[in-house]
Amino acid sequence: xxxxxxxxxxxxxxxxxxxxxxxxxxxxxxxxxxxxxxxxxxxxxxxxxxxxxxxxxxxxxxxxxxxxxxxxxxxxxxxxxxxxxxxxxxxxxxxxxxxxxxxxxxxxxxxxxxxxxxxxxxxxxxxxxxxxxxxxxxxxxxxxxxxxxxxxxxxxxxxxxxxxxxxxxxxxxxxxxxxxxxxxxxxxxxxxxxxxxxxxxxxxxxxxxxxxxxxxxxxxxxxxxxxxxxxxxxxxxxxxxxxxxxxxxxxxxxxxxxxxxxxxxxxxxxxxxxxxxxxxxxxxxxxxxxxxxxxxxxxxxxxxxxxxxxxxxxxxxxxxxxxxxxxxxxxxxxxxxxxxxxxxxxxxxxxxxxxxxxxxxxxxxxxxxxxxxxxxxxxxxxxxxxxxxxxxxxxxxxxxxxxxxxxxxxxxxxxxxxxxxxxxxxxxxxxxxxxxxxxxxx
Amino acid sequence: xxxxxxxxxxxxxxxxxxxxxxxxxxxxxxxxxxxxxxxxxxxxxxxxxxxxxxxxxxxxxxxxxxxxxxxxxxxxxxxxxxxxxxxxxxxxxxxxxxxxxxxxxxxxxxxxxxxxxxxxxxxxxxxxxxxxxxxxxxxxxxxxxxxxxxxxxxxxxxxxxxxxxxxxxxxxxxxxxxxxxxxxxxxxxxxxxxxxxxxxxxxxxxxxxxxxxxxxxxxxxxxxxxxxxxxxxxxxxxxxxxxxxxxxxxxxxxxxxxxxxxxxxxxxxxxxxxxxxxxxxxxxxxxxxxxxxxxxxxxxxxxxxxxxxxxxxxxxxxxxxxxxxxxxxxxxxxxxxxxxxxxxxxxxxxxxxxxxxxxxxxxxxxxxxxxxxxxxxxxxxxxxxxxxxxxxxxxxxxxxxxxxxxxxxxxxxxxxxxxxxxxxxxxxxxxxxxxxxxxxxx
Numbered sequence: 001x002x003x004x005x006x007x008x009x010x011x012x013x014x015x016x017x018x019x020x021x022x023x024x025x026x027x028x029x030x031x032x033x034x035x036x037x038x039x040x041x042x043x044x045x046x047x048x049x050x051x052x053x054x055x056x057x058x059x060x061x062x063x064x065x066x067x068x069x070x071x072x073x074x075x076x077x078x079x080x081x082x083x084x085x086x087x088x089x090x091x092x093x094x095x096x097x098x099x100x101x102x103x104x105x106x107x108x109x110x111x112x113x114x115x116x117x118x119x120x121x122x123x124x125x126x127x128x129x130x131x132x133x134x135x136x137x138x139x140x141x142x143x144x145x146x147x148x149x150x151x152x153x154x155x156x157x158x159x160x161x162x163x164x165x166x167x168x169x170x171x172x173x174x175x176x177x178x179x180x181x182x183x184x185x186x187x188x189x190x191x192x193x194x195x196x197x198x199x200x201x202x203x204x205x206x207x208x209x210x211x212x213x214x215x216x217x218x219x220x221x222x223x224x225x226x227x228x229x230x231x232x233x234x235x236x237x238x239x240x241x242x243x244x245x246x247x248x249x250x251x252x253x254x255x256x257x258x259x260x261x262x263x264x265x266x267x268x269x270x271x272x273x274x275x276x277x278x279x280x281x282x283x284x285x286x287x288x289x290x291x292x293x294x295x296x297x298x299x300x301x302x303x304x305x306x307x308x309x310x311x312x313x314x315x316x317x318x319x320x321x322x323x324x325x326x327x328x329x330x331x332x333x334x335x336x337x338x339x340x341x342x343x344x345x346x347x348x349x350x351x352x353x354x355x356x357x358x359x360x361x362x363x364x365x366x367x368x369x370x371x372x373x374x375x376x377x378x379x380x381x382x383x384x385x386x387x388x389x390x391x392x393x394x395x396x397x398x399x400x401x402x403x404x405x406x407x408x409x410x411x412x413x414x415x416x417x418x419x420x421x422x423x424x425x426x427x428x429x430x431x432x433x434x435x436x437x438x439x440x441x442x
Numbered sequence: 443x444x445x446x447x448x449x450x451x452x453x454x455x456x457x458x459x460x461x462x463x464x465x466x467x468x469x470x471x472x473x474x475x476x477x478x479x480x481x482x483x484x485x486x487x488x489x490x491x492x493x494x495x496x497x498x499x500x501x502x503x504x505x506x507x508x509x510x511x512x513x514x515x516x517x518x519x520x521x522x523x524x525x526x527x528x529x530x531x532x533x534x535x536x537x538x539x540x541x542x543x544x545x546x547x548x549x550x551x552x553x554x555x556x557x558x559x560x561x562x563x564x565x566x567x568x569x570x571x572x573x574x575x576x577x578x579x580x581x582x583x584x585x586x587x588x589x590x591x592x593x594x595x596x597x598x599x600x601x602x603x604x605x606x607x608x609x610x611x612x613x614x615x616x617x618x619x620x621x622x623x624x625x626x627x628x629x630x631x632x633x634x635x636x637x638x639x640x641x642x643x644x645x646x647x648x649x650x651x652x653x654x655x656x657x658x659x660x661x662x663x664x665x666x667x668x669x670x671x672x673x674x675x676x677x678x679x680x681x682x683x684x685x686x687x688x689x690x691x692x693x694x695x696x697x698x699x700x701x702x703x704x705x706x707x708x709x710x711x712x713x714x715x716x717x718x719x720x721x722x723x724x725x726x727x728x729x730x731x732x733x734x735x736x737x738x739x740x741x742x743x744x745x746x747x748x749x750x751x752x753x754x755x756x757x758x759x760x761x762x763x764x765x766x767x768x769x770x771x772x773x774x775x776x777x778x779x780x781x782x783x784x785x786x787x788x789x790x791x792x793x794x795x796x797x798x799x800x801x802x803x804x805x806x807x808x809x810x811x812x813x814x815x816x817x818x819x820x821x822x823x824x825x826x827x828x829x830x831x832x833x834x835x836x837x838x839x840x841x842x843x844x845x846x847x848x849x850x851x852x853x854x855x856x857x858x859x860x861x862x863x864x865x866x867x868x869x870x871x872x873x874x875x876x877x878x879x880x881x882x883x884x
Contacts, residue, residue: 131600184453197460
């Protein structure tokens with residue numbers, strides 16, 4: 001999408017003051033690798049789902065500084081730095097986990113290699129994209145898993161920043177949601193959009209001289225007239241039992257669905273199912289919504305619910321609105337570097353990763369190793385080993401699929417990732433990461 | 443800012459299917475009022491801070507549907523509805539709390555009046571803007587209050603969606619933050635940008651044959667050379683004591699500031715203050731950062747800290763990433779309407795609000811009353827009464843200041859709002875709203 005808010009300024013000021021200092025004394029050209037990873041998962045989570053890769057590849061060519069931006073930057077940057085930014089194009093390499101892969105603490109989700117100058121300026125934008133999208137996808141995957149095959153619809157746009165909403169719809173779709181309420185997500189990413197009516201539509205038909213039961217029926221008739229009998233009618237504006245009766249009266253027994261948005265959803269779903277069946281609407285589906293999260297979704301498993309609408313908890317990451325990812329310099333001119341002098345927990349060096357599994361497909365271990373040096377198979381383990389690190393950018397050029405197929409592939413990857421988890425890994429209750437991460441040193 | 447992502451599609455699909463149904467049967471023209479309000483504050487909060495008004499007024503003229511958008515909408519909308527959207531301009535009225543006002547449960551933060559058609563389509567975008575910006579400003583105000591006059595710098599861009607980051611920087615600034623790390627927030631809203639260096643800059647100077655103490659000194663010298671002695675040097679990359687010694691060695695005793703980003707910040711601040719004083723750098727300031735929130739900020743009050751850098755907790759609303767605001771139809775053709783038939787808690791009708799205070803300025807009560815009918819003063823109370831509802835849009839035209847002065851005015855309003863709270867209202871611990879909201883019926 002053509003967007004003249006160039007991504008360059010979606011950046012912390014210090015990236016550019018560091019750049020200025022490094023350009024001035026020549027260190028800006030040192031060859032570096034930065035790694036994007038999470039030291040830990042959000043409290044109690046068993047796994048995370050990588051999301052943001054496609055958006056990064058979309059943003060990378062937009063990471064530029066036009067005259068307007070340079071006018072602002074001239075207030076605190078010298079002419080050499082300004083000249084560098086005016087001509088900026090990332091020319092390095094990016095390797096990383098494919099979008100939709102599971103990740104665990106210490107997984108090298110992204111490795112960015114190039115001059116210090118070109119790698120450091122990407123820090124803020126990369127972290128913004130991955131910390132947001134990954135937080136949403138990770139929460140969404142738990143909901144998908146809790147729903148046990150029933151479709152989920154993302155409807156949280158109103159609970160988050162209007163642009164974050166579009167990315168959240170995309171991340172939820174990657175994680176296995178069936179659709180989103182957000183229209184821009186359909187235009188920009190092809191996420192199927194869904195939606196029918198809110199309470200305000202039923203209330204619009206209110207009249208001083210008529211009881212709500214009659215005016216609700218008028219509203220339902222208007223909706224069916226415009227959207228057909230396969231529409232979803234919202235039945236809890238006034239009274240659910242009357243609402244269901246009105247819904248079938250308006251649409252007939254082939255009504256597509258009813259939605260319940262409040263109250264004790266399990267009890268209501270059972271009552272409504274029974275009422276619908278009595279009215280002959282045996283194929284009419286029941287959609288529930290209203291402050292659902294992975295726990296309440298799981299709690300409704302035994303109820304006659306056909307699909308779930310999820311809003312607030314999805315777009316806020318269900319308690320973990322950001323993914324704790326950091327972007328750290330790990331290598332300078334081929335030398336591993338790290339923040340503290342202590343070598344207790346080495347994180348330095350450019351790394352790749354793979355994942356071991358049993359022959360059944362259940363994963364057992366995340367293996368992180370020096371880039372380009374995968375562990376010899378058969379040594380200490382004859383378990384299947386799958387490489388996770390793939391090339392995304394080479395010399396500034398995107399070398400992976402970014403089309404509509406990429407989103408579909410990410411969905412497949414999440415689904416197979418969830419199937420590969422040991423059963424403890426699918427528990428919603430707080431616990432340890434589903435598999436350990438093993439760091440292989442040189 | 444000119445942005446061709448027209449705001450129209452940043453919308454839930456059901457706003458437009460409701461529109462289609464209402465246009466088809468003529469109810470789309472009914473005169474309505476929708477109200478944006480919060481039924482409750484986030485758990486335990488004493489007050490909220492309204493933010494988003496300026497962004498709403500910025501977005502309103504962009505709420506349009508171009509040919510590209512209409513191409514998508516043609517997949518599910520009839521030609522009449524498409525024609526309506528193609529020519530869409532909001533032509534109604536908006537009244538509301540000024541940006542920066544405190545709000546409480548039931549405060550009518552925004553009232554949107556016009557045809558059902560023009561009011562309902564704004565729902566998603568309005569809620570996105572206010573739920574996000576208000577959540578951030580409300581958390582930020584608690585941090586400002588906890589900091590007791592010491593400056594706060596917002597540096598959370600990397601922990602939230604890249605566009606949400608810009609709005610978060612703006613909201614934090616409204617709430618009283620001194621600056622932000624985000625450059626786009628400076629360009630777009632004039633929020634002062636700050637920032638100097640990250641750990642990666644010190645690590646960039648690492649060499650196999652030199653100890654970290656020496657290479658850190660080289661990094662500091664490079665930074666001072668580029669940014670001057672008034673810069674802020676980050677002293678905890680390897681060892682804080684060595685870092686402080688290197689900092690003063692590189693910049694001299696007139697070094698602007700040192701930043702500590704990890705560890706037990708209170709203890710470190712005291713040690714660093716003592717060390718700086720011994721080195722003659724008595725005017726060098728101490729900036730602390732690293733997972734700060736309002737509680738840890740308050741916990742550092744007794745320590746020699748000069749300013750705070752706040753990231754994650756700010757952009758995630760410190761536990762409340764969304765503000766619970768809803769947008770409800772309250773009036774149709776002059777008749778109050780509400781969701782349930784029960785009249786126990788009436789919310790129907792177009793309302794205005796004012797706030798009572800003692801003569802000392804301490805506020806005592808939020809008063810919500812039928813629009814245009816303020817309570818008679820002197821009746822039952824001789825406390826000062828200030829009207830909160832102001833006209834923002836009349837007949838589609840913005841009638842309030844939206845320039846640079848508006849942001850400054852919002853800052854003043856938050857500051858005076860915090861001063862007006864009863865002392866219990868400033869407590870960080872969970873509790874009830876600082877003042878009650880009284881609903882006056884007709």
